[in-house]
Amino acid sequence: MGRNQINEQEVALLLNDVLERYGYDFTDYAPASINRRVNHLYQLDRFPSFAEFRYRIISDSVYALRFVEEITVNVTEMFRDPSFYHALRKEVLPILATYPSIRVWHAGCSTGEEVYSFAILLKEAGLLHKSIIYATDVNASVLEKGRKGIFRLSQMQQYSRNYMEAGGVEDFSSYYTANYEYAKFREELGEKIIFSPHNLVTDGSFNEFQLIICRNVLIYFNKQLQDRVLTLFCESLEQLGFLALGSKETLNFTRVAKKFKQIDSKEKIWRKVNL
Amino acid sequence: MAAPYLIAIGGSAGGLQPVLTLLPELSADLNAAIIIVLHRQNHNASVLPELLAARTSWTVKEAAEKEPLESGTIYIAPADYHLLIETDHTLSLDDSEKVNFSRPSIDVTFSTAAMAYKSHMTAILLSGANADGVDGLMDVNDAGGITAVQDPTTAEVDYMPKQALEQVKIAHILTPQDMATFINSIAKV
Ligand SMILES: C[S@@+](CC[C@H](N)C(=O)[O-])C[C@H]1O[C@@H](n2cnc3c(N)ncnc32)[C@H](O)[C@@H]1O
Helix, strand or coil: CCCCCCCHHHHHHHHHHHHHHHCCCCCCECHHHHHHHHHHHHHHCCCCCHHHHHHHHHHCHHHHHHHHHHHCCCCCCCCCCHHHHHHHHHHHHHHHCCCCCEEEEEECCCCCHHHHHHHHHHHHCCCHHHEEEEEEECCHHHHHHHHHCEEEHHHHHHHHHHHHHCCCCCCHHHHEEEECCEEEECHHHHCCEEEEECCCCCCCCCCCEEEEEECCCHHHECHHHHHHHHHHHHHCEEEEEEEEECCCCCCCCCCCHHHEEECCCCCCEEEECCC | CECCCEEEEEECCCCHHHHHHHHHHCCCCCCCEEEEEECCCHHHHHHHHHHHHCCCCCEEEECCCCCECECCEEEECCCCCEEEECCCCEEEEECCCCECCECCCHHHHHHHHHHHHCCCEEEEECCCCCCCCHHHHHHHHHCCCEEEEECHHHCCCCHHHHHHHHHCCCCEEECHHHHHHHHHHHCCC
16 A cells, blocks of 8 residues: 555665765664654655655755654653652652762753753752753754743643652642743753753763763664663763663663663663772 | 564454453464554553463563564563564564554554565454554555454454454454464464
8 A cells, every 4th residue: 555655775775865965874773663754754745756755855955954853753741751750859869969060961852841850850859050951862953942941731731740640749830831832941940951962873972970861762773873872871971870761771781781780769770880 | 483473463442352362272382473562551551461471371571672573472562652563573662653542553563564574474453442553454465464353243342343344455354262263373383
């Protein structure tokens, strides 16, 4: 029936074009997912043929950017997996509290829901004033949304439930002002967040952190790329720093496994221990 | 051992019962892997592998990303992620938008499985109240795989198998009692 009109070889061609022309490297992403995205975009933008799709990507840098933004998956929410945030609150923040200043990196932060969630945790622990949070993503348009700190009001009920499940005791709605369909989060939460572009595939380390949070990003990479990015994280963490991954991601069986120890609560949080 | 054949089973409302019926009757020595995608509420998701493991001698586990598909193992799609099959017969997870209001989506698993296993697979669609899985069955058909649906008269909610029968040329219509025998016969060593 041709629901998949572009085959794996053709997708590989496009990814090569995008790499050579524009420097975005998706060639080490897990193929099945990226295949779906590319086919979805091809149908969405109603290209009559693969050749025209390819030509447009090669010749139109604005469209190429759309390609990059559409094939990355940007789904996210606030306090996603509440038990994870609960563990951050109970097991990680008390240790971070002992540092004079706290540096955190959210890699693959998407539109920032996760970052604002964490800023709320810091605020409630009285640590936000001495923290700095770097929030990075390869997709420039999601970063722009993150900077604004404006999310859909219709989501707030769910987020408020998540927040309470994560051990929050304040009135969640005190963190934002509602305006038509949107919720704008309080300025002070955003003040310590620096949103900036960073490509995990091609860009290097830019600081040393006590905590790196990278959730639901590695699942889109193949094993070799996962190993490379985990090595980057390992190098960007201070001794005894923490690394937090998504609920279906693991350090087990990876190149850096020996350098980390999982924290007690069995959440996907590891501590850099060796050497 | 790497699975040379794949059985993919998808279901929604009323889909658990036929799975519970077929599991105890599976032969222990089939040369195939089984993937099960069931729509369900997030909160009771994690108990599913345990529940199913109690019904069969096969290994039952929640599907993990990058895991190679092995014969004699049943993989359950985790809640809130799509489960995709790579052409090298490993598993991938992805948390992209819901498809047919569902994540995991049966279509996503069936369609990617069709690309990976081509004629070396069977897809079975069970009871359910939406049409997730129907497009996937078309892809399985196109790729040369075998398609089957639960007999709608035995389904708790017959919409899903009925939609499949209306839109796709389905090779087999099975009652839950027939399903294990059917699987045993196609995946025999
Ligand atoms: C599914 S979202 C996860 C968002 C958030 N961390 C969460 O778990 O809710 C994945 C994010 O990773 C980003 N991403 C994908 N490839 C990347 C790369 N090479 N470098 C940086 N970010 C990347 C995507 O743009 C997307 O925003």
